[in-house]
Amino acid sequence: MKDIVRQKIGINVDIMDMLNEQIKKEAHSSAVYLAMASWCDQNGLDNSAEFFYKQSTEEREHMLRIFRFINENGGTAYSPEVSNVTHEFNSLQEIFESALDQEITVTKSIHNIVGKCRKVQDYGSEGFLQWFVLEQMEEENKIRKILEMFDLMGTDGMALKMIDERITHE
């Protein structure tokens, strides 16, 4: 019997499923960051707002990168539905803590897929995901550094404004 599946698809089918789940996670992150940007905008924290607008765009780009990878390799990528996005936060510090948790969740998920790639010997997908492994380290560090500013400067009105001024979105 011919191996038609291998002729049609260049990645493992289980990996394709996991990548589709990852697409949902990236889309969710993008939406969550947009909600955070909105809160920051409403509270006069312009740099933080810009930071989250940019983060939201980046997450969407990550999603598209995976989306295209699946389709280009003969699989089927599914456009994600996004729900469970909160717009209510207590403070800027809480927002950045949530953002870090969000990034850690995504990192763990990426590592999980890489582990599976090795198990099923899907080296193409593993190679593709290496970029995400490094990107996640960078994303986590970026937010960790911002949270350190809260530890150093506190969270009162003046400190908050100073932290916001130091948040870059380049």
Add this chain to the structure above:
Amino acid sequence: MNLLYQSYYFSSYQCDRGRCFYIDFGHKEVKFSFCQLLSLRQKLQKIDLNSHFDKELNYNGIEILSLCNREHLFVLDTYQVIDLKQLLKATFGILELNSLVTPS
């Protein structure tokens, strides 16, 4: 055609010549490309069987499935949905095994 798996109601086949797959639904045989088979698999994975046992969520206990870009429409009861889920799971299992044993 090579039989891949036979469940209680349905059977799946691979056609080497046409590089495609068939599912025999009993009264009708449907041809699938690999992408269409993936799409069916995803649709079945999304079906929440628990809703079939909750009158508020799925009063009639049926699922309406459109296949191959709406070329075919199937109305399936709970037993058939369970059976089709099993068929697709087993079919993909057999296809994976075939990939492992096919010499490169």
